[in-house]
Every structure is written in C-alpha cells, then in structure tokens.
Amino acid sequence: xxxxxxxxxxxxxxxxxxxxxxxxxxxxxxxxxxxxxxxxxxxxxxxxxxxxxxxxxxxxxxxxxxxxxxxxxxxxxxxxxxxxxxxxxxxxxxxxxxxxxxxxxxxxxxxxxxxxxxxxxxxxxxxxxxxxxxxxxxxxxxxxxxxxxxxx
Ligand SMILES: CC(C)(COP(=O)(O)OP(=O)(O)OC[C@H]1O[C@@H](n2cnc3c(N)ncnc32)[C@H](O)[C@@H]1OP(=O)(O)O)[C@@H](O)C(=O)NCCC(=O)NCCS
Numbered sequence: 001x002x003x004x005x006x007x008x009x010x011x012x013x014x015x016x017x018x019x020x021x022x023x024x025x026x027x028x029x030x031x032x033x034x035x036x037x038x039x040x041x042x043x044x045x046x047x048x049x050x051x052x053x054x055x056x057x058x059x060x061x062x063x064x065x066x067x068x069x070x071x072x073x074x075x076x077x078x079x080x081x082x083x084x085x086x087x088x089x090x091x092x093x094x095x096x097x098x099x100x101x102x103x104x105x106x107x108x109x110x111x112x113x114x115x116x117x118x119x120x121x122x123x124x125x126x127x128x129x130x131x132x133x134x135x136x137x138x139x140x141x142x143x144x145x146x147x148x149x150x151x152x
Pocket of ligand 1: 024025026051067068069070071074075076077078079080081082101102103106107108110111112114115
C-alpha cells in the first residue's frame with residue numbers, strides 16, 4: 001500500500017461526524033454514547049478517512065478498543081491492522097494490555113487473532129441483556145461478549 005498520504009490523527013471534537021463508521025461496528029447509537037465521550041478516538045486517513053477506532057482506559061493497566069471500523073469498500077487492505085499497531089505503539093508503556101470485546105462472530109474474531117489477540121474471557125448474555133434488539137452477524141445471533149487481549 002502506498003504510505004505517502006497516510007496519517008493517523010486523534011479526533012477530540014465532533015466525534016459524531018464519524019457516526020456512520022461508528023455504527024458499522026456498534027449498530028445502536030445509545031450504546032456508542034456509553035463510551036464515546038470518555039474514549040479517545042483516532043482516524044486513519046489515506047486520501048480520505050478509511051478507518052476509525054475508539055479506546056478507553058478500563059483501569060488496572062487495561063486499554064480497551066470499544067469500536068473499530070473500516071469503510072466497507074476499503075476493508076481487507078490492512079487499514080484496521082495498521083490502526084491497531086499504532087494504538088499498541090502509542091500506549092505501550094502506559095498500559096500493559098490492549099483488549100477488545102466482540103460478538104462471537106466469524107467476521108471479527110479471526111481479524112483480532114490476525115492482529116495478535118488471544119481469547120481471554122466472556123461476559124455471558126451481554127448482547128441480549130444490553131441491546132434493545134437482537135443483533136445478527138453472518139446469520140448468527142450475538143449473545144455473549146467475547147474478550148480478547150494482547151500485551152502491549
Ligand atoms: C473488522 C474490521 C474492522 C477489519 O478491518 P479491515 O481494515 O478490513 O482489516 P485489515 O485489512 O486490517 O485485516 C487485517 C487482517 O485480518 C484479516 N481479516 C479481516 N477480516 C477477516 C475475517 N472476517 N476473517 C478472516 N480474516 C480477516 C485480514 O485478511 C488481514 O489478514 P493479514 O494480516 O494476514 O493480511 C472491518 O471488517 C470492519 O469494519 N467491519 C465492520 C465493523 C466491525 O464489525 N467492527 C468490529 C466491531 S467489534
């Protein structure tokens with residue numbers, strides 16, 4: 001991939017400008033509102049915004065990816081992996097673990113494993129208890145939240 005025009009920047013204001021991308025990763029806006037203000041948001045630009053990520057300080061040296069999404073027509077080009085590498089570098093030394101919670105879905109778990117995360121624990125019934133409607137990915141209803149972690 002040509003790197004010349006690529007940059008990653010932090011977004012501190014008007015984070016909802018990227019709502020379409022945020023909703024790709026988390027389809028219920030009031031769930032996004034639970035972490036967007038306290039989260040730090042980054043976007044990767046490469047001739048326009050291609051990928052965004054929101055991370056939160058969960059205490060005990062844990063930094064959590066709450067939301068990550070790549071524009072659909074630009075998925076599979078390495079953008080999200082690059083943004084995760086940037087986050088890991090940026091927060092290394094200040095945090096010990098980078099973690100992410102996701103549905104048990106073939107669309108997301110293999111991606112995180114490719115990025116070096118390993119399964120850590122689950123929160124049973126997170127999706128059915130917290131979302132106001134059933135969430136489906138690949139025709140499978142998401143029920144439990146699966147956490148994956150990587151040392152940074
Ligand atoms: C998940 C998502 C963020 C990945 O972004 P992306 O920019 O397409 O990912 P990358 O191109 O950086 O992929 C990195 C690696 O993961 C692999 N990968 C990505 N999605 C995969 C999938 N569904 N199954 C298997 N491997 C996958 C890629 O092939 C690549 O492998 P490589 O390093 O061997 O080349 C993107 O698909 C997306 O925005 N999905 C919708 C939003 C979403 O579900 N977000 C996660 C919420 S928890």
